[in-house]
Amino acid sequence: MxxxxxxxxxxxxxxxxxxxxxxxxxxxxxxxxxxxxxxxxxxxxxxxxxxxxxxxxxxxxxxxxxxxxxxxxxxxxxxxxxxxxxxxxxxxxxxxxxxxxxxxxxxxxxxxxxxxxLGEAWMGAGRGARSVLCATVGTGIGSGIVIDGQLYRGVNGMAGEIGHLVVQRENGYLCNCGMHGCLETLASATAMVRLAQQVQQQGGISPEIMIDGAKTVMDLAQHGNPAAQQVVQEVAHWLGYGLSLVANTLNPDVIVIGGGVSSAGEAFLGPVRMAFLETALKRVSEAVEIRLAVLGxxxxxxxxxxxxxxxxx
Ligand SMILES: [Zn+2]
CATH class of the missing domain: 3.30.420.40 (ATPase, nucleotide binding domain)
Known part of the structure; x- marks a missing residue:
């Protein structure tokens, strides 16, 4: 050993x-x-x-x-x-x-x-799978691709930068990378907070609630606030769409979703799967399982x- x-x-x-x-x-x-x-x-x-x-x-x-x-x-x-x-x-x-x-x-x-x-693919939610895409959804969206137990890095280590797939070409938000409309401006914890604050300004969420993190939004949604539920759905929807683009390219057997946003569990994963199914090829979605990370x-x-x-x- x-x-x-x-x-x-x-x-x-x-x-x-x-x-x-x-x-x-x-x-x-x-x-x-x-x-x-x-x-x-x-x-x-x-x-x-x-x-x-x-x-x-x-x-x-x-x-x-x-x-x-x-x-x-x-x-x-x-x-x-x-x-x-x-x-x-x-x-x-x-x-x-x-x-x-x-x-x-x-x-x-x-x-x-x-x-x-690599950790999730080896000992976590991707254990035993041949090809794993693991997305960590937090402040931004990081991801890694593991094929036959090996990380796929690309020619200079940039493989798997799915957070910077430009999914909103018109009037997209400015991303940390300098481009506009990247997936992580729409499907990260940061995006969830920004969207919830907009909804609050429009009166959908009580002005007394301090929206200081994605957890606040997910807790509100879990307690039945319809506006917060809408926000979580929208973020999940963008993530599912982004993942379908990657899945059509990689045809992985497992997609693992980790990071702070995944703590909402099935309430988040459900709408991610639904959006994924809308835009992934049928044979791609039939072969893949979308799971929550387990190693935390x-x-x-x-x-x-x-x-x-x-x-x-
Ligand atoms: Zn970007």
Whole structure:
């Protein structure tokens, strides 16, 4: 049995784990991160989490086969650099070199959505499936494609950027990427909040309710507020439509939906499926199952462990 050090870097906290090659999480920790965290502080947090984890389960450095690290942002895997990671404020950082020096082991990195997709495909909702599309719906929409157990990255790591499929060509909202009308401007948690605030201004939702997140909207919908139900339906509808475009291209056997918005469960998944059926080819929709993610916050570290095992093991 080989154990790998898995790291999932977030804007407010970074999760770490020791994961074995069977997908078992043997130890789990986290340390605080923030925007513009100096790399020296980040490395120190990582080294400390590793050594505390090894102590807790009685492992030595030689028992660890390497480290897999998931990072939200654009990466250059050939050069091993972080081109831009907005939520920690890093740009053009020779990340693999720095991490290998700090951890004294081999390191591999990938985009956080890819890593989470690998986790879900390996041990989560996509377990046993041959081709899995995993979409994480939160502030934006991240996704990863796993075929026969391997991440499909594309020529420079941009495969699976489904959040930036332009689905509204006229009068679309401005997206973080600079284009207008991207799927994530219509089908993310951010979109749900914006839409609910518009409905509130039109009187559909009481002005006393503070709409500060998608959870507020989904709770209102669950408690029978028809305007909020409409908003959740509309967001789900856009997501189902976007997924059908990808499914007609990939013909996957499983589509996994994770992230904050998926916590609404069937109330969200139902309308996603309905919209999907309207625009997916019949033979595509007959062959695919749309499921909720099951690993939750662990998807990132489980996938990072798997990635390390595949690339360094
Ligand atoms: Zn975009």
């Amino acid at each position: 080989t154990v790998f050090f898995a790291v999932d870097i977030g804007g407010t906290s970074t999760k770490t784990a020791l994961v074995d090659d069977q997908g078992t999480v043997l130890d789990k920790r986290s340390f605080k991160t923030w925007r513009h965290i100096p790399l020296a502080d980040f490395s120190q947090g990582m080294v400390q989490a590793l050594s505390e984890g090894m102590d807790a389960i009685g492992l030595q450095r030689r028992d660890i086969g390497g480290a897999g690290i998931g990072i939200a942002g654009f990466l250059d895997l050939n050069r091993g650099t972080v081109v831009e990671a907005i939520n920690v404020g890093w740009a053009n950082v020779p990340f693999i070199d720095l991490a290998q020096d700090a951890l004294k082991m081999r390191v591999t990195i990938d985009n956080d959505a890819n890593v989470a997709a 916050n662990d998807a990132g570290v489980v996938g990072a462990g798997r990635m390390a095992a595949q690339r360094l093991g």
